[in-house]
Amino acid sequence: MKFRATRPTGGLALATRPQPAQHAAPEPLVTKRQIELVRATVAAVEPCAADLPRFFYTLLFERHPQVRELFPIRMEVQQDRLLRALLMIVDLVDDPDNLARFCSDLGRDHRKFGTVTAHYGAVGECLLATLAHFAGPAWTLETAEAWTTAYNVAAQAMDQAAIEDAKHRPAVWQAQITGHRRRAHNLAEITVQPDQAYPYRGGQFVSMTTPWWPRTWRYYSPAHAARRDNSITFLVRAVTGGRVSNALVRQAETGDVVTLGPPLGDLALDPHSPRPVVCVAGGTGLATARALIEQAVLDGTRRPIDLYVGARTLEELYSLDDLHQLARRHGWLAVRATVADELTTGSGAQLLNTMAQHGPWPEHDAYLAGPASLVVAAARVLQRGGIPLERLHHDPFVSLDQVDHS
Incomplete structure (x- = not known):
């Protein structure tokens, strides 16, 4: 999972997998200087932001073709999510607690893709090579080392959260559609019955993929708090160009089976707060x-x-x-x-x-x-x-x- 910087061109060599925490040295913190370098890199590549995800995924699939099957056939939305996640990590790089929480959520959510520890190495290698390509002269050995440290912190948080999560719940749930009711010409109320317990809190959101667009995930919020019968109802609007939403609203029927990822998010009312x-x-x-x-x-x-x-x-x-x-x-x-x-x-x-x-x-x-x-x-x-x-x-x-x- 971890990397070490080897040269300013962005090439990284895989290091051995970390030993258990009781035998390993503490994970190095991202220094103030490294934070400055990471953010300076983002500023340097910003003019090429539209091309960066495409370059990254092309490189990833060329160097590590075995990971291609984890991704959808159409990559447009996935490319946008990469950039948003990267920018969020950069934004939080000087906020260790929130960075750890964000990356832990990412790690738990990535279990649904079939992500394993070795994949973080492949992603890190290609991410840094991509940044080096677009940063040009701004990419130095010191910059590569800063990104290596920042990426390792994020990747380790993701991997550890995923490993711990696997001890307590599945990566995905199969859920049969038990109710499908059109509420407007482009709006449907869809009720599903997961194949096993699906605990969540009202305000969280759920990723869903359908048999019509495999491995293409979209996020929806349950329209209620958890029910005793474990059923979940979603309000889905078919949006222009939305493959999953249109399939759910216009194509799905009672009896069809969709796949749910884990519940995510912390948009919840604090029961202990006195504020209105x-x-x-x-x-x-x-x-x-x-x-x-x-x-x-x-x-x-x-x-x-x-x-x-x-x-x-x-x-x-x-x-x-x-x-x-x-x-x-x-x-x-x-x-x-x-x-x-x-x-x-x-x-x-x-x-x-x-x-x-x-x-x-x-x-x-x-x-x-x-x-x-x-x-x-x-x-x-x-x-x-x-x-x-x-x-x-x-x-x-x-x-x-x-x-x-x-």
Whole structure:
């Protein structure tokens, strides 16, 4: 799994597998100088960011053809995920705790691909060669050593988390579709029954692959907290060009079998926090919001929760009655809904205006789920209403970089 730098061209030689922790020297920390070099490399290759993933995977499959079978036939989305994961690791390289948590989640999730310890060596070798290729003169022996250290820290966290995870649960679950109901022309409510226990907390998300697009994974949030019968319901929107989503909405039928990866994410209400909550959901983000609230009920929370829901059509608010019933049973929950056709393409003006009328929220935590444009716009409204950025919790696939950090 580990590497040692050999020359500034980026070539790396495999080292022996680490010995058990009680006999091994402590993993070297990434120094301040190495952090500077790692981030300088990212700046140097940024003009070639679109070409970097393609070059990396071409190199990986040429040098290690045995790993090709772990990946989907169509690689477009996979290439984008590589770049996002790499940028996240670079962003967290000076934050050891969060880096370890992020990489541990990656390691557990990668078990579904069939990843084993030896694969980290192949990936590291080709990643550094790719960076060397695009960095040009900025790639020095010192830079190679910095990336070697940073990669080894990340890879070891991933590998150890995967090894530990394998002791307690499977890499994947087979799940039969037991319910398939169209809720709108491009929206379906899909219920599956995993072949064994699938524990998760409301607010987490689940990766899924289908028999129509093998090894092509997409992430969906369960629309509820865990049920006693182990069934899981997802709200899936067929998006333009989305192979998995279109297959699930338009092609899947009751009796078909899909494959689930492990539950991931930590978007969950803290049952011990005394702060009230404002929750904003748009589109299929309503599933996440509902799961969060159901989990709060299970946890016995009494925190006041104001839920603001936006949808493009009334059809998409089909589960609103269930939320209103929860609000009638639990006085700490208030639900407000708006319909705005521009929600997924614009700012969701009606929803945002409704929110603004009920602020400010200086003492609140905020939880956001839905289209990226809505999440960012809602985050702006909430921050202007007094909620600091560190109390804005949101889907892991949405960046709040567009929100004022001052």
